[in-house]
Amino acid sequence: MEVLKTEGLCMSFGGVLALCKVSLRVEKGERLVIIGPNGAGKTTLFSVLDGQLKATAGQIYFFGQEITHVPGYRRAHRGISRSFQLTTLFMNLTILENTLLALQGTKQSRFQILRPITAYKHLYNKAQALLDPMELWEKRNDQVHAISYGDQRKLEIALGLASEPRLLLLDEPSTGLTSAERADVTSRIRNLGADITVIVATHDMDLAFGVAQRIIVLHHGEIVTVGTPEEIRADPKTREIYLGEEGIRHA
Amino acid sequence: MEILLLTALTGVSFGFILFLVASGLSLIFGVMGVLNLAHGALYMVGAYIGWTIAIQQEGNFVLAVLAGGVGTVIVGLVLERGFLRRIHGMLNQQVLLTFGFVYVLTNLCLWYWKALPKAPFTAPVLDWSFPIAGVTYSFARMVITAIGIALAIFLWWLQSKTRFGTIVRAGMTDKEMTEGLGINYGIVATIVFALGCFLAGIAGVLGAQLFGAHLELGMNVLVLAVVVVVVGGMGSVPGALVGGLLIGLVVSFGKVLVPGLSMFLVYLVMIVILMIRPTGILGKATTS
């Protein structure tokens, strides 16, 4: 079953073309990784997919329905969820409050003005279920600006999962983490289950090859190659992009 | 027809006064990122200092204008060095702090110069009118317009033809980069601030020929300057000119066509601009 399809997606800012004719398909349960050096357009692509940006050309289909003109905030209700490259958490709120906000984003209760939020026990339990496996539950009353960067990145992913999305977009989930933390993130993504489709954008090769069933290489906003991890590893174009831009990383 | 011409000329000279005040406000916002609500009060201080020199001390009018400018710079620098430099980027604090200064400066002016408004005053040599196309026009207003044009040209020259202007413009677009190039932007910002204060101060004395000096100026001039900056574009000196002339004409014609509602029109213009092009007529569409 096809979860996501884009056709000829283009995004230009003023005169700069950030995305050019991006066409891709993602199947249900797939783990797709988009790699490319900084500035390749990965975050722009995600912002177009989740509705933050309006594509200047092209179409997006989600489970067969066109969502190109669906406003950003409605896409979460359809099942698209996203984590951010630059930590976009609610800094002055607690971990618990952050999670509650993520949980009620797609629920009617978010408009409730006369009942206290503490009355919503089931949200509380769901928050625990979400935060416990990440070892964040014990710190739930800590304000986010005070927790470690690694914990913040974990919370980013937790918030992305809160709405039980059908498609999860993870933007650079492992940036700035220690290698132990990166391995942790890699295994978490692997264990997310077949009901959820995951697209990861990253320039971290260990994560990419550890998670991907299929890899798309993006460069200057265009798709350069698509293939399985082995095909990409052997692909000369990809090596050129990386050896030319990032130096010796994976010889 | 004569009324039309007279109203237009009045609007233009008023517009240039607004340009002088608004250009300072706009530059300060563009360069320092600070919304200086005390700018109208600086105009007022200039006007009072000018009155003191010209009328009380019976001094030379040119001296009065310069004294107004310099005095305002001194007051402004106290504000900037002491307080404003600590609150870059903090909108709430800027609004509160600079608004507080409006009250403080107004009350200090009350204390020193007492409550009686100072009548409009001018240099004896400027104090005559002459007919243009059947309409009597005051020479003082002409001088204001001439000085306004001269200063507009000066500012344009400063911005586009000097190294200082280039630095200022670079800093407005990308402050970190400019500092990375080894330029001490703190000093640049202070100089720009001082320039803005000077313009407000001399505008105060020049404008005193038309409006005198009184305690409501702090608020009234601020409001008009803010409208001009919004209409013309934040951070744009040409925008301050366009906005100033536009608002000057709106007020002038408003007073003739719909007396009592001229300010209503001004606010309406401001709201319309904010709704359809918030960055102003000549403002840059920034992402901030």
Place this chain on the structure above:
Amino acid sequence: MEQEFVAQTWQRQLARFAPYIVAGLVFLIIPAVLPSYAQSVMTRVLIFALFAVSLDIIFGYAGLLSLGHAAFFGVGGYANAILLTRYGFESFWIVTPIAIVIIVVVAAVFGVIALRVSRVYFLLITFALSMLLVCVANTWRGMTGGADGISFIPPPDLGLSWLSWNPASFYYFVFTSFIICFLLMRLVVNSPFGLSLQGIRESENRMRALGYNVWLHRYIAFIISALFAGVAGILFTYHNTVISPWNLGLEMSALAMLICILGGLGTLWGPLIGAVVVILIEYFSGIYMPARWPLVLGGSFIICVALIPKGIAPSLRRLQNRLLYGSVKN
């Protein structure tokens, strides 16, 4: 959110309930024995507290600074005054709902205009909208009394024959209104909607990605905020018996802003404390140096920014935490 359950020594019990005890003393018990001029000052405190607390919803919780909040205060006041003096309405129970409807309609219109933009531009547009109303109030003499405003506003007619109006009874009337409004606003900010507002303040991008219609939440918050500001305006007309265009304008909005920030944003009870401080300063400066009041007020703005930028509330909360837990937490 959750209170850890620590051993309840009497000191800790006291620390926990101290705020309510103090508030109860200051606002409920003491005014009964104060002289009438002091009761009038306390009434003014509560009216301005209500005004500032309403601003806290859109400013402290939703994170949108408005320089035109006085517009709703003034609309509430003028609507009330006009209905009572120009249209001959008498009963509080009829006039107040009508005035509230008017406030909500104005807020609904202003909200659509103002919420098209955010941050600095929102600040400017709300300012311009309120000044527009000032112009209307100054010019429409027939309706609003022009620059002189409306005077001789009668006290509220509650239809209670046993009630006679004096500073004490009027104080408790305002006190009751304040408590009702405060508790309602407290429900709003502690609700899921209230948490959403805080989320929007912290990161509107994230909120959109999570499925929130940010504009709609802000719009509702704007109207709720305006509603309670208008109620404060209604109470103000009864207390002051006079309303003038000044009550719609920039200086009034700035005063609410000062009270809010000085008290402590995003707490609801912070602005209440801010109002006590500012109105008391206003009162004493009126006695000892009336001509210098603007200097004192402006000085307060400056001192607040320079020395207590986060307001009084955080310090009080830290004090309470220290007493409760013996250490500084959150």
